[in-house]
Amino acid sequence: MEIEEHISTEERIIKAAEKIFLREGYAGARMQEIANEAKINKAMLHYYFGSKKELMEKIFSAKFKEFIPKVTEALQSETTFENVLRVYIDTYIDMLMRNPYLPLFLIDTMHRNPEFLSFTQNFPGKLFAAWLQKQVDLKKIRPIKPHHLLLNMIGLCVFPILAKPMFQKVFQIEETDYQQILTERKEMVYDFVMRAIKIDDE
Template sequence: MKKEKNLNTENQILEAAKNVFQQKGLDGARMQEIADKAGINKAMLHYYYRSKQLLFEAVFDNAFILLAPQLNKILNDDSSIETKIKNFTANYISFVSLHPYLPNFVIQELHKNPDFVEKIKSKSDFPNLAKFKKQVNDEVEQNILKPIDAEQLFINILSLSIFPFIGTHLIKAFIDIDDKGFQKIIEERKTAVAAFIIASIKK
């Protein structure tokens, strides 16, 4: 019973933290606010997580556990590169729309702690590109795709999917849209990114 109660409390903390981080980011979030949202006192919160950084990492790990297997499955199924691009961008953008704090957190961590990427890479479901790269090379040889380096293609897919979440405020300023308009743009990018990339690489 005690273990169950502890697990429930931890889940409450992580859910509360996710909501606060999503609204205010890592820098804007406050431990007291997270404790209040979780329905516990600050001392209890610190008992579970000694710092805001450790709490954020726990929230990130929970999200990564959900995202990584999805992406890995897409990259390693038997579908064509065109289908993979469509599924990857739609899944990735949909997921990050629900966890928009994640890209900036990763960027911040990479600047502060270069070993962070090794920690992510060591996880069992970290996406494996071997099959994707082989398929790209095969489809280039079969004249389905224009000559393109598989790694450059993957960087393009990832960059076009992730940048709007990193540069949200800049994009909103450049194209003069509000939050509602930005959400519309993000929704459209679930298919627009794939369409743009496929048009550029297909024979």
């Protein structure tokens, strides 16, 4: 029993709950399955977290933070628009490839348990809007409403993850090819967005 290798029961529960909730969703997840996954007695779940709902809320708000783009620093830096866009898309698609269950879990939960959203922090929407307006004023890009651009960027990154089963079926794509396509999209999405919003006469 190594000192540093020890993982507390609470951590074990969190890890297990993450796995099961992400894979099965709230309604589909079973407390017993979480207990099995954590290799502890089911009563421990309630001992540490009260109820299924409270446990879910813990997992949701933690995961929500991962999903909301961490753009604040990038926006405040003095780097070019192109750079911000490129880094953002790369980072985001990488994160999604590492967490393929995350988008569906969050979207599903937000729709069916909207009360969980109230516990989450805000995305710096105003900051993003201001930054974008500056880029427009500087004639770096064509005018576009911040919420539209953000929806476009995130949608282009996230949708292929959400639509994976349909996508693979419709185009008859194997797993390795699918991963390859996601990687390709880092370049593709950057290019697509850049062309869509750049100034024509340059």
